[in-house]
Amino acid sequence: xxxxxxxxxxxxxxxxxxxxxxxxxxxxxxxxxxxxxxxxxxxxxxxxxxxxxxxxxxxxxxxxxxxxxxxxxxxxxxxxxxxxxxxxxxxxxxxxxxxxxxxxxxxxxxxxxxxxxxxxxxxxxxxxxxxxxxxxxxxxxxxxxxxxxxxxxxxxxxxxxxxxxxxxxxxxxxxxxxxxxxxxxxxxxxxxxxxxxxxxxxxxxxxxxxxxxxxxxxxxxxxxxxxxxxxxxxxxxxxxxxxxxxxxxxxxxxxxxxxxxxxxxxxxxxxxxxxxxxxxxxxxxxxxxxxxxxxxxxxxxxxxxxxxxxxxxxxxxxxxxxxxxxxxxxxxxxxxxxxxxxxxxxxxxxxxxxxxxxxxxxxxxxxxxxxxxxxxxxxxxxxxxxxxxxxxxxxxxxxxxxxxxxxxxxxxxxxxxxxxxxxxxx
Amino acid sequence: xxxxxxxxxxxxxxxxxxxxxxxxxxxxxxxxxxxxxxxxxxxxxxxxxxxxxxxxxxxxxxxxxxxxxxxxxxxxxxxxx
Numbered sequence: 001x002x003x004x005x006x007x008x009x010x011x012x013x014x015x016x017x018x019x020x021x022x023x024x025x026x027x028x029x030x031x032x033x034x035x036x037x038x039x040x041x042x043x044x045x046x047x048x049x050x051x052x053x054x055x056x057x058x059x060x061x062x063x064x065x066x067x068x069x070x071x072x073x074x075x076x077x078x079x080x081x082x083x084x085x086x087x088x089x090x091x092x093x094x095x096x097x098x099x100x101x102x103x104x105x106x107x108x109x110x111x112x113x114x115x116x117x118x119x120x121x122x123x124x125x126x127x128x129x130x131x132x133x134x135x136x137x138x139x140x141x142x143x144x145x146x147x148x149x150x151x152x153x154x155x156x157x158x159x160x161x162x163x164x165x166x167x168x169x170x171x172x173x174x175x176x177x178x179x180x181x182x183x184x185x186x187x188x189x190x191x192x193x194x195x196x197x198x199x200x201x202x203x204x205x206x207x208x209x210x211x212x213x214x215x216x217x218x219x220x221x222x223x224x225x226x227x228x229x230x231x232x233x234x235x236x237x238x239x240x241x242x243x244x245x246x247x248x249x250x251x252x253x254x255x256x257x258x259x260x261x262x263x264x265x266x267x268x269x270x271x272x273x274x275x276x277x278x279x280x281x282x283x284x285x286x287x288x289x290x291x292x293x294x295x296x297x298x299x300x301x302x303x304x305x306x307x308x309x310x311x312x313x314x315x316x317x318x319x320x321x322x323x324x325x326x327x328x329x330x331x332x333x334x335x336x337x338x339x340x341x342x343x344x345x346x347x348x349x350x351x352x353x354x355x356x357x358x359x360x361x362x363x364x365x366x367x368x369x370x371x372x373x374x375x376x377x378x379x380x381x382x383x384x385x386x387x388x389x390x391x392x393x394x395x396x397x398x399x400x401x402x403x404x405x406x407x408x409x410x411x412x413x414x415x416x417x418x419x420x421x422x423x424x425x426x
Numbered sequence: 427x428x429x430x431x432x433x434x435x436x437x438x439x440x441x442x443x444x445x446x447x448x449x450x451x452x453x454x455x456x457x458x459x460x461x462x463x464x465x466x467x468x469x470x471x472x473x474x475x476x477x478x479x480x481x482x483x484x485x486x487x488x489x490x491x492x493x494x495x496x497x498x499x500x501x502x503x504x505x506x507x
Contacts, residue, residue: 250471
């Protein structure tokens with residue numbers, strides 16, 4: 001009875017807040033245990049980012065597989081999960097990508113309830129700007145492709161864009177004149193750290209071991225089959241092993257002697273000091289490659305191009321920030337008054353067709369989830385659920401099936417940008 | 427900031443250069459389909475040193491072969507191609 005009562009109190013609710021008000025908020029426990037590695041698990045997930053934690057959660061919640069470990073080299077959510085610009089959308093052009101990101105977007109809309117954790121998902125609309133007649137043709141085509149798949153997309157006139165984002169420079173003399181836009185109203189932003197913490201807490205409650213400060217240094221092998229991992233905290237045997245370390249996929253696959261269609265590149269982002277609400281939607285320009293939104297704390301968060309050369313350094317060249325900030329100021333001149341609070345960089349898995357990889361590796365028992373380029377955050381719940389399906393059943397979910405590793409050798413690449421096998425050109 | 431020592435122009439900022447690809451990913455005329463696929467579509471992508479092809483596009487235009495560490499950005503060897 002006591003146990004049931006304590007479980008009920010560990011749920012986050014208005015009632016537990018009220019109880020805390022009486023007891024001085026001393027009843028809150030840790031959100032997840034600091035687990036010690038066990039000798040063996042049914043599934044070992046390498047990588048404690050949002051995708052890895054989501055994978056573990058869905059393995060336990062939907063497939064009943066609770067002997068699961070998430071191994072994280074540093075601390076959970078400390079890689080790209082905490083370094084992105086928190087944008088969530090599914091406004092893609094190609095059907096495979098539409099299905100994948102829409103699968104995820106649907107999950108975002110119920111995620112806070114499902115996890116009993118406020119992910120601060122805010123469907124404030126994701127707006128693509130057009131800067132020429134040709135841009136508007138492309139946006140119209142993309143909108144049509146989305147609507148044909150049942151996704152929401154609205155083409156906007158310059159007047160409608162100006163009403164939605166009044167601070168945009170809509171003048172004819174603007175550096176990049178605005179000819180209109182395409183909005184996906186169900187897109188928006190979420191609190192990136194909360195996504196990792198929410199999945200960690202929910203997975204831990206179902207018995208998943210989250211093991212931090214545990215770096216994978218190699219794989220246990222039985223002939224070709226991968227039977228577990230070598231780590232800085234000892235060997236761990238696993239029924240199935242899932243790599244989920246986007247940014248470092250090349251390095252971890254290299255430990256198994258596998259070359260991937262992935263190259264690691266630096267992507268930077270910036271945030272300004274916090275100000276009162278000035279932009280209440282996500283504004284993106286694919287022509288310029290600049291995107292920004294205002295966080296709930298008030299900072300303008302933005303980003304631009306990657307650095308165009310391979311790097312694992314988690315720091316980037318100032319010129320890329322300068323370009324992105326100059327573009328943002330040209331679009332919203334009022335940004336010129338803001339001071340930059342912080343800039344940072346993450347290491348992204350740039351795949352050779354711009355699309356992610358979710359599938360089995362050439363070695364039995366080993367699986368890969370990676371290659372998310374600079375669009376992984378929005379896929380977090382969907383990616384985790386699809387990867388859990390693969391790790392639980394050994395079969396790809398139909399939504400994930402086109403994203404297998406074999407597609408590159410078989411000429412089935414899913415290349416939204418049509419850029420070919422040149423990651424630095426995306 | 428990364429300085430790249432161009433054999434003609436001396437050390438110049440990285441922004442003047444364009445990364446092309448790794449040396450081992452250049453497809454050769456006599457490569458079979460499996461090797462060609464591997465060169466086009468896969469990389470060792472090491473968290474360490476790799477031999478890369480760059481060009482000094484916003485400078486003298488020289489093609490370069492660099493041995494570069496992808497974590498520290500230290501360049502241990504440069505050669506004009």
